[in-house]
Amino acid sequence: MADNKFWTGRSVLVTGATGFLGGWMVKELGARGAQITVLVRDDEPRSMLVREGRLGVVSAVHGTLADPALLRRTLCEYEIDTVLHLGAQTLVLVAKNDPVGTLEANVEGTWNLLEAARHSDVKQIVVASSDKAYGASTELPYRETHPLQGSYPYDVSKSCADLICGMYARTYDLPLCVTRCGNLFGGGDLNFSRTVPGVVLATMRGERFRIRSDGKFVRDFLYVKDAVEGYLLLAEKMSADRSLIGEAFNFSLEVRLTVLEVVEKVLKMMARTDLEPIIENVVSSEIREQYMTAQKARERLGWSPTYGMDGGLEETIKWYRDFMPVSSDKEGAG
Secondary structure (H helix, E strand, C coil), X not given: CCCHHXXXXXXXXEECCCCHHHHHHHHHXXXXXXXXXXXXXXXXXXXXHHHCCHHHCCEEEECXXXXXXXXXXXXXXXXXXXXXXXXXXXXXXXXXXCHHHHHHHHHHHHHHHHHHHHCCCCCEEEEECCHHHHCCCCCCCECCCCCCCCCCHHHHHHHHHHHHHHHHHHHHCCCEEEEEECEEECCCCCCCCCHHHHHHHHHHCCCCCEECCCCCCEECEEEHHHHHHHHHHHHHHHHHCHHXXXXXXXXXXXXXXXXXXXXXXXXXXXXXXXXXXXXXXXCCCCCCECCECCHHHHHHHCCCCCCCHHHHHHHHHHHHHHHCCCCCCCCCCC
């Protein structure tokens, strides 16, 4: 478990704070007594940061990762000790439609932040990569020693950013670590093109969920609260053990589920197995099988997930039912 004493009064910068993971991260950091600064690109009234009133109790810097001067000023002026770099373009479909914008956000944004950190007194940096950074592989599960060989726009953006992190750690001894998480899920994710929030919302509306693939793509998952715990624990461990600098860590449930199996789980939990999903089978530019081992995180950090898939899904469904009360007695149609 993360240590409250470590975070009490600690000056922390969170990029991507209006995003899904960022909202939960700011909430937990607040509970642990950190002094939080957030980088905000767009005002998003539905985000947890805004909806739960946290924007009024953090220091908000309005701008983007494309502004090196702003990043240098932020790190110095707010005397940042720890950076949690979550800011990114995170949607596969958006990356396919706008590869340049995705590369600018994920790759250039990362080197801008790390270059600013190189000229500041930051003590720890945790950078969000992804299991997508590994690219396709016939040797699964992914281990941190696997090559980073993304092929599609989103995957390449994460491979490049990940490699850049390693470069800054090795060349400049920048105190950073990289996280590679399975597919995150949980309440607060408003990107309904993703499987879990998409099927929950469709089911609440009494509609059949549309699976873009053939339903047989295999993915690994992680509940968002366990991801938050992993990030905070990694920053703490890095502060005490410099041998961790430059290392990457997988965080996942270490389960192998197809998209169809996840959808069926949600339908069963919501007592709507009658809403059989529609298989569109139109997806492209995505890897068919991705799953990881989190053995390194268990052994070197002492991390393990608190929530299993079912427990995480139960909390997720409850969050959406509380936050988005819609009629669920409508019969779906294909």
